[in-house]
Amino acid sequence: MNHSAEINNEGFTIIDNVYSENEIEKLISLIENVTENNSENTTFRKSQDLFAIRQFHKEIPETLSFIFNENLNNIIESTFGKGYFITKSIYFDKPEKSNWFVAYHQDLTISVDKKMEVENFENWTIKQNQFAVQPPKEILEDNFTIRIHIDTTTKDNGALKVINNSHSKGIVRIENLNFESETETICEVKKGGIMIMKPLLFHASNKTTNNERRRVIHIEFSKQQLPSGLEWSEKTTLL
Known part of the structure; x- marks a missing residue:
């Protein structure tokens, strides 16, 4: 399969x-070693429905040599080329009895090191001392996300569902999508597999119905230099 073509065509x-x-x-x-010993860490979010570690690659840097194995490095270079770096990473653990779901959305924000007036950067937010902003769509269009599946993920335990090719429409409101004419795919991924997606691809996640755990490492990549002294807050160069 030509993965580059599929990403371009389907997102x-x-x-x-x-x-x-x-x-x-x-x-x-x-x-597990880190989470058991750092339950009070503010970058950890824990509830009955979700456990998450933000800035994952900084919290557990020992994982990087295993994440960026020869297979993944070859996939990134052959699919996107060189020069990309990590801009954000999150570990998601959706427990067996989770009723947590996410409605359809695009990933429109990036994490940056400070808040400042920059043309076409808007919708600023701050969460856990982390600034986020919506950049121009040209930056989002060039970025990509890799989701590493630690458990097999199916339609019954919260696999992502996506609207095929919706990344090609730019930044749009969900109510402006005509679902009657769109193709929806449930992205089932086996343990040890990955899903690569574009940030502007509309995606959602249903509740778990089969009492099976779903753990995913979500990593976002870019090769864009931000303007006016603004910098990616989690930037880590590996490749």
């Missing part, structure tokens, strides 16, 4: 067997 692609069983078990071990 996403799924690739199996990127990680071995041993690599997944090592990632789980590293994550």
Whole structure:
């Protein structure tokens, strides 16, 4: 399969067997070791329905050598080229009995180091001392996200569902999409596989119905230099 073409045409692609069983078990071990000993950390969010670690690659940097194995490095370079760096990472753990769901949306914000007046950067927010802003769509169009699946994810335990090719429409309001004429795909991914998607792809997640856990490492990438002294707050160069 030509994954570059599928990402361009549909806004996403799924690739199996990127990680071995041993690599997944090592990632789980590293994550569990940190989460058990740092329950008061403010970048950790825990509820009955969701456990999340923001700035994941900074909180558990030991995972990076396992995440960026030869398979993933080859996929990134062959699909997008060189020069990309991490701009954001989040670990999601959707527990077995989770009733948490996410409505259809586009990923419109980026994390930056400070708030300042910059042309065409708008809708500023701050959460846990982290500034977020909506950049010009040209920046979002060039970025991509990789979701690493630590558990097999199906339609019954909250797999992402997407509106195919919706990334090509630019920034739009969900009510302006005609669902009658759109194609929806449920993105089931096997343990050790990845999903690559574009930020402007409309995506959502249903509630878990089969009491099976779903753990995902979500990493966003860019190669864009931000203007006027603004900088990516989580920028980490690896490749």
